[in-house]
Amino acid sequence: MKKVVLLLIFHFSLLSLNAQELAVLKYKGGGDWYSNPTALSNLIAFCNSNINTKINQKPETVEAGSTDIFQYPFLHMTGHGNVFFSEADAENLRNYLLSGGFLHIDDNYGMEPYITKELKKVFPDKDLIELPANHPIFNMAYPFPNGLPKIHEHDGKRPQAFGIFDESRLVLLFTYESDLGDGWEDPEVHNDPADVREKALKMGANIVKFAFEN
Structure with missing residues (x-):
């Protein structure tokens, strides 16, 4: 137990070195982790x-x-298809999240059945919980009184934001049926109207601000 605690303290100290940096998470399984390059x-x-x-x-x-x-x-993670975490991947991600890290998973359409299964390897005893519209993440810098905005229609389902918590701290955010990343791309990629792109960017800024301040 002492070794685990020391390891987590060491990892947390690493996190603090780059207090305002982010990275794309590459995963196994054949899914396009590299989608939405801009x-x-x-x-x-x-x-x-x-x-x-x-x-x-x-x-x-x-x-x-x-x-x-x-x-x-x-860490930001996206894609359309299959996701696979080895046991070593799952343990590494679990240690990262429990030691202060934050993971945003943005379903780029089609990822949901795979990622929900693989997250059970990371946190076998935790479930994805839908965030209410009054959660602080929807009001960090820009107000979204109705919660997660809809950016791309896809199946026409309502957008949902799910979280995994370590005690009271939100450590993982899964955005579904919204496709924020498409709204962040260069304008000519999806030809989204300016107001739609602005909504996506503002919600993304809320997520970034939340991750850095909580």
């Missing part, structure tokens, strides 16, 4: 201009099983 750079630029962050404009890529994830307080 999304994070645009979100970072928006955050640096509007919520006083100083994030490196070019996000790094880290693998789920690597200790490199502990250098970043915020």
